[in-house]
Structure formats: structure tokens, C-alpha cells
Amino acid sequence: MHPFEGISEQHTQTIMKARKRVIEAIGKNMGLYGVTLSVGHLYGMLFFSEKPMTLDEMGKEMEMSKTSMSTGVRMLLDLKMVHRVWEKGARKDLYEAESDWHQTFADYFAIEWRTAVEANVHALNRSAGELRRLLEEHGGDEALASAVSKDLEKIESALSYYDWLDRLIDTLESGKIYDLVPKEKP
Amino acid sequence: MHPFEGISEQHTQTIMKARKRVIEAIGKNMGLYGVTLSVGHLYGMLFFSEKPMTLDEMGKEMEMSKTSMSTGVRMLLDLKMVHRVWEKGARKDLYEAESDWHQTFADYFAIEWRTAVEANVHALNRSAGELRRLLEEHGGDEALASAVSKDLEKIESALSYYDWLDRLIDTLESGKIYDLVPKEKP
DNA sequence: AAGTTTGTACAGTTTTTTCTGTACGTTCTA
């Protein structure tokens, strides 16, 4: 990261310091996306890099092993926070940070939260089915019916929440969210 | 967790199995809220418990130390996923899972994401200020102006995103989100 | 086809996090 040809040492320092503050902040808060401090830092670095970077360049800049860069980049790729870039006759793979953070946010939900919703809904439906069957077959048993009904209520309430969450994620994924909450300040 | 008085062993098994599946799924996916598998599991357990639980009861049920229950509960309290319950002349503290998951979801953003937004915005503004000053004072320097402008653009784009995210969180916190994405299926 | 170069799998090490047991301050009981 020395893109500052023709710029004095002092001004370079100022720019680097400004960048570093932001990178640090980003890195620290990317725990919300389930990534390490160092992976967050890697993203921040790529965010400011004006040209796509290779694994070797990242490793040098971060003072970390190439292996770590490889796994770090893969995580960021999975989250769609980074994408591979093609360049004429390039030997090495090149990576670039996704700069549209609205998109990144939406992707995160479409990828991670959607998966969780599906897994939970699956479990909830399965259990709800079993409980409903129990209720059908032994509905006469007062104590049983009462206990099962309580659980079923909780499960149904959870399912209703996930239904809503799923629709919320839909609006993020489709971009319809920007009709509801506009990008530009009202 | 043996609320099943007057229910046969076999039916108790069925209910427990249904619960366990859900608790497991919940626990597994609560990593999205930044908590451990075991804390997620604790939450799931509380979710199905029909009466509020004490730390000792949780420890017994989870087969974990009371200390772990204490710290686990505090995390869940911080996330507002669990709240303390008052009971007539109770020696021990009692805790209960927040059952409104819409609220839990909203609180999570209001608590964790809002904090992150604020920290990042702070850093971005600070750095933007420094860069703008640099630009004002040495705008004549072609190379400098070009480099600084690129960084400023990125920062401003990020700030614009955070402004949007902040407003999105507002709609979650105020409940206005349910006008935009209704709880009930359309 | 031989020789490089590149990215990643894997095993081992280091670091971090999670969990436990003890100790102690606080609050309730008698």
C-alpha cells in the first residue's frame, strides 16, 4: 500500500493515519459479521486499496502468512464482501473489496440469516408435527394436552416470527427495502 | 425441567425430544447474535421452561457450573433476550426468556449494531475532516488532491450507508418496521 | 514434457476463549 508517488512523506503519513483509524474501526466491528479482527482488518485494507491485491501483497501488508490470507479472503468471498477480479494475463488471483455496503449488508442477511432461519424453521416444523400428532392421538389426556399445547403455542409463535424475518430478508435481497427506507435522507 | 407430572414416561420422552431438536437448532444459530453455543442452548432451555428458573436450576439442567450460568445469563440480559422476574418472597433471582422474538431482533440491532454504527461513523468523520483539511491546505498539489479525493469518496459513501443503516435501525426500534413489513402475512 | 508458480490442505503451535472452583461481599433469616 504505497500508492502515494509524488506525495511528501508528511502528507503520506496523514493519509495513512486517516485510513488506519477507519480500518481499525471497521475491523473491530466486523465481529458482527462473524469474522475475526484480523479478517476485518484485511477487509478494511482492501477497502482502501486503489488496485486489486494478490494474496502475497496482502500478506506483506498485514505481516501475516499467505495461508491466513487465503483463508481470510475465502471468508470474505463467502460473505461477498470481496470478489475476485480478472486482469489481462495475470499470474496471481486478484481480489477487491465490495464497495457497495448496502449490498454487503443485504448479502449478509441473504446468506447467513436466511440459512439460520431455514434451519430453525425446519426444526420447529418437525417438532410441531410430532407434538400435534401426540395431541391428536392422546387429546383426551388432560395433563398431556395442557403441556403439549403450551409448547405448540411457543413453537407457532416462533414460526410466525421467522415468517416475518424471512419476508424482511426478502425485501433486503430484492432491494425493495430502499422503497421502504430510502437510501437518501427524506 | 420436569414439568410433566401425570404424563407417562413415553410421552415425556416425545415432548423432550421435540424440545431438544428446537433448542439445538436455536443454540446453533445464536452465533449470529454473538453468543456461544452453550449460551444459545441456555436460552433455548429457558424458552421452553414454563416457569422462570434460578441459576442453580439452570446449572443442574445444563450440567454446568453456576458461574457459567451467571455469566451466560448476564450476556442474555445484555441482549435483552432474558429478563429477571420478581416473585413473592423469592430467595434466588429468577430469569425468564423473552418470548417476543420480534422484540429480541429489534433490540439486538438497537444495542449491538447501533453501537458499531456510532463507532464507525465517529472514525469516518474524524478521518474525513483530516483529509478535507489536507485538501484545503494543499489543493494545488495535483497528486495529493487525486489521492485524497479517492479516499474521501470512499469515506463519504460509507457515511451515506451508515446514515441509511441508522434509519433502518430506527424503524426497527420504533416498531415502524411493522408498517413496512407487516407481522401478518399479506 | 520438464520446470515454475500459485493456491490451499493439513498438522502442529500459539493465542484466545470458555469453563470451573474457590473466595468473598452482600443480603436475607432468625
Add this chain to the structure above:
DNA sequence: TAGAACGTACAGAAAAAACTGTACAAACTT
């Protein structure tokens, strides 16, 4: 006011994770 019970701070042990170096397969160069 003495005694017991409760919750948590803290330090150490156990478990999990992050990170590194080596080794190797795939792709490219010549």
C-alpha cells in the same frame, strides 16, 4: 447480631480458535 444463602470476581485449567510452515496438486510457461 450471628449465621446462612446467594451471586459474582478472579485465577487457573480445559477447550477452541487462529495462525504458521510445509507439502502438494493444478495450472501455466517454455
